Amino acid sequence: MRGIAYLAWRHASAHRGRTLLLVGCIALALWVPWTAGALARLYDADLRARASSTPLVIGAPGNRYDLTLAALYFRPSELETVTYAEMERLQREGRATFVPMHLRFTARGAPIVATSVEYAEFRGLVPREGTDPLRIGEVTLGAGVADALGLGAGDRLYSDPTELYDISRPPALKMRVAGVYARTGTADDDAVFCDVRTAWVLEGIAHGHQSTDQIEDDLVLSRTDESVSVSGALIEYAEVTPENEASFHYHGDSSILPLSAILALPESQKDGTILKSGVNARRTHQAVTPSAVVDDLLGVVFRIKAFFDLVGAFLVATTAALVALVFLLSSRLRAPEMRTLDRIGAPRRAALGLVGLEVAGVLILATAAAGGATALTLALLPDLVATF
Amino acid sequence: MPRPIHSILAALAVASLAACGGDAQPERSARGPRSNVVAVASGPTQLVAEALLGADLVRTVAPAGTRMADWRPDDEAIRQMVDARRVLVVGGEFEPWLQRTSLPPSRTVTLTDLVPVDRKIEVGAIEHTHGGGESHSHGGIVPTVWTDPVQLRAAIEALAESLPASLDGVERTNVQAPRAALLGRIDAYEASLRELGATASGRTVIATDHGLEYVARAAEVELEVALLELDGGGPPNDQGVRDLERLAKDPSSHAGVLVWPGAIDAAFAERVQEQLGLVSVHFDLGGEVDGPGSSDALERLTASVDALREAIQESRSR
Numbered sequence: 001m002r003g004i005a006y007l008a009w010r011h012a013s014a015h016r017g018r019t020l021l022l023v024g025c026i027a028l029a030l031w032v033p034w035t036a037g038a039l040a041r042l043y044d045a046d047l048r049a050r051a052s053s054t055p056l057v058i059g060a061p062g063n064r065y066d067l068t069l070a071a072l073y074f075r076p077s078e079l080e081t082v083t084y085a086e087m088e089r090l091q092r093e094g095r096a097t098f099v100p101m102h103l104r105f106t107a108r109g110a111p112i113v114a115t116s117v118e119y120a121e122f123r124g125l126v127p128r129e130g131t132d133p134l135r136i137g138e139v140t141l142g143a144g145v146a147d148a149l150g151l152g153a154g155d156r157l158y159s160d161p162t163e164l165y166d167i168s169r170p171p172a173l174k175m176r177v178a179g180v181y182a183r184t185g186t187a188d189d190d191a192v193f194c195d196v197r198t199a200w201v202l203e204g205i206a207h208g209h210q211s212t213d214q215i216e217d218d219l220v221l222s223r224t225d226e227s228v229s230v231s232g233a234l235i236e237y238a239e240v241t242p243e244n245e246a247s248f249h250y251h252g253d254s255s256i257l258p259l260s261a262i263l264a265l266p267e268s269q270k271d272g273t274i275l276k277s278g279v280n281a282r283r284t285h286q287a288v289t290p291s292a293v294v295d296d297l298l299g300v301v302f303r304i305k306a307f308f309d310l311v312g313a314f315l316v317a318t319t320a321a322l323v324a325l326v327f328l329l330s331s332r333l334r335a336p337e338m339r340t341l342d343r344i345g346a347p348r349r350a351a352l353g354l355v356g357l358e359v360a361g362v363l364i365l366a367t368a369a370a371g372g373a374t375a376l377t378l379a380l381l382p383d384l385v386a387t388f
Numbered sequence: 389m390p391r392p393i394h395s396i397l398a399a400l401a402v403a404s405l406a407a408c409g410g411d412a413q414p415e416r417s418a419r420g421p422r423s424n425v426v427a428v429a430s431g432p433t434q435l436v437a438e439a440l441l442g443a444d445l446v447r448t449v450a451p452a453g454t455r456m457a458d459w460r461p462d463d464e465a466i467r468q469m470v471d472a473r474r475v476l477v478v479g480g481e482f483e484p485w486l487q488r489t490s491l492p493p494s495r496t497v498t499l500t501d502l503v504p505v506d507r508k509i510e511v512g513a514i515e516h517t518h519g520g521g522e523s524h525s526h527g528g529i530v531p532t533v534w535t536d537p538v539q540l541r542a543a544i545e546a547l548a549e550s551l552p553a554s555l556d557g558v559e560r561t562n563v564q565a566p567r568a569a570l571l572g573r574i575d576a577y578e579a580s581l582r583e584l585g586a587t588a589s590g591r592t593v594i595a596t597d598h599g600l601e602y603v604a605r606a607a608e609v610e611l612e613v614a615l616l617e618l619d620g621g622g623p624p625n626d627q628g629v630r631d632l633e634r635l636a637k638d639p640s641s642h643a644g645v646l647v648w649p650g651a652i653d654a655a656f657a658e659r660v661q662e663q664l665g666l667v668s669v670h671f672d673l674g675g676e677v678d679g680p681g682s683s684d685a686l687e688r689l690t691a692s693v694d695a696l697r698e699a700i701q702e703s704r705s706r
Binding site: 087088091092097098099100116117118120121124126131132133134135136138195197206240242245246248249250 | 419460463466467470484487488489490491492493494495501
């Protein structure tokens with residue numbers, strides 16, 4: 001390194017604290033809008049990709065944002081339920097493949113997505129270990145849940161009790177881990193999958209217990225030829241095992257078994273349009289196109305983002321003005337230094353070059369630092385879209 | 389009740405923090421193609437599927453002779469059903485394992501859904517409650533719909549329309565000849581039922597199970613059921629025994645036989661013959677899958693109708 005560049009380097013080194021402060025301030029001013037922009041683009045792309053890959057979601061009338069976000073990201077909500085019979089009725093129309101979804105329960109904090117094997121097929125979930133859930137009481141874990149909990153095929157996982165102090169509610173169900181899905185980088189990684197029938201066990205709609213003719217007499221309140229009334233003290237099975245599996249049965253009308261949402265995968269766009277208009281015309285349920293709902297949602301989000309972009313621009317402009325001020329004041333302090341340069345015969349533009357090189361150096365370092373910090377942020381930030 | 393604003397605020401919070409990530413959506417076809425077969429586990433579904441499509445396109449997942457009421461499919465059997473293009477089941481209470489098994493609903497075809505609703509027979513069952521829970525029962529539609537020629541024809545017509553579309557290399561025209569042949573066999577079965585009705589000639593047939601309801605209706609035979617519930621190997625249902633005694637009281641009103649759609653309890657059958665004069669007759673409803681070289685469900689069903697007719701003839705000639 002020679003000449004002006006050497007002098008600029010030596011000056012920056014001699015005032016290390018000031019130089020680092022300048023680099024830090026500029027890097028910070030750049031990092032905020034860059035990171036926000038990059039993350040917003042990723043967020044936008046990811047949200048739209050998952051939404052656009054899901055043709056239709058059918059659910060109870062109500063908040064379409066909640067319905068869509070629950071079906072796509074298993075976000076907890078107080079959605080009204082639709083019946084399994086409604087799904088069967090739609091299935092008979094033959095316009096689409098319908099995937100049931102029941103989303104009311106969690107296991108160790110992870111959402112339990114009670115569905116059917118069509119969901120895994122649709123989302124491309126492939127077991128990296130074990131199998132899909134093949135029977136009630138079995139779960140297959142998303143890769144994130146399996147890694148976080150250290151569970152694998154053959155282990156057991158308890159569902160989270162919904163009403164801790166309500167003994168009339170079904171107890172936590174001890175579920176067998178049938179397998180683990182390979183990582184997909186989506187919300188599916190952080191969910192626990194089971195058959196929809198398992199959710200009905202968790203709801204208490206289906207349960208298993210001893211046969212009524214094997215129950216001890218003190219648990220039978222009354223017994224006639226036509227009716228057996230059993231005490232609430234009868235303990236229902238809290239785990240489905242090969243031995244007690246046959247005793248699990250549904251209560252009440254099986255046509256009202258509840259679902260949180262139904263994914264509809266139409267054979268063609270025409271089928272999708274007819275299906276959607278038919279469901280919405282009946283007004284008893286709603287069919288929404290997730291991509292349209294997400295577009296609406298992001299439309300609002302990105303109008304707000306424009307404001308934050310403006311704030312970022314002001315931040316950059318303010319920092320630039322402050323940096324300019326620092327260099328201006330610094331050049332005044334360096335007037336004797338410049339006069340010395342002039343006296344020893346340096347060209348007139350040498351002073352300008354010296355300051356310019358120093359400014360350029362600071363800017364390059366700050367840009368590099370901001371770029372590195374942005375990359376690091378993108379790499380280290382948890383996948384918040386998946387937990388949206 | 390959640391409001392949209394909650395969702396929007398949540399989205400705004402996330403977006404304003406710009407905290408997000410995630411990879412691209414995975415390919416939808418990561419699992420590869422499914423096997424070009426229809427999976428069946430019971431006699432009637434095996435009968436219809438094999439008759440229409442041929443045995444090569446049918447995957448029978450239950451061992452021959454397995455009673456659906458007792459079957460617990462192992463993991464391999466479930467995987468084979470999930471892997472098939474279609475899973476053909478009878479439905480209702482006929483296959484209790486369906487309530488506990490994860491089959492794909494979009495690919496599961498239920499025979500009882502294909503038959504006219506007004507042809508189904510519904511029976512009551514013992515109602516019970518658990519503590520403060522709602523009272524309920526496990527009765528309902530008699531699931532042996534395939535034993536009714538009208539319903540079996542309806543199911544065959546529906547399947548002949550829909551099954552070919554789900555399989556590669558099968559056209560609707562391919563199944564027309566097998567369909568006609570199967571319908572011809574049902575005509576023969578129906579003729580046997582008419583002969584049974586003529587033989588019973590107004591006398592009541594007593595059975596140990598409701599499985600015979602459609603056979604009786606098609607044969608125009610009056611059926612009375614004494615639910616003995618002897619399948620578990622325990623003592624008979626007291627109410628069923630009382631019903632049986634009441635029904636057998638007047639020898640001029642019944643056909644002199646006790647029909648067992650399930651396995652005959654030899655000791656009980658002997659007592660019934662000695663004390664009530666009823667001859668036990670086994671009636672194979674064709675519910676179980678047949679093994680290689682054995683008769684299919686319709687052959688067994690027709691043979692059972694003929695055997696019952698002969699037993700009634702013999703009983704009446706005594």
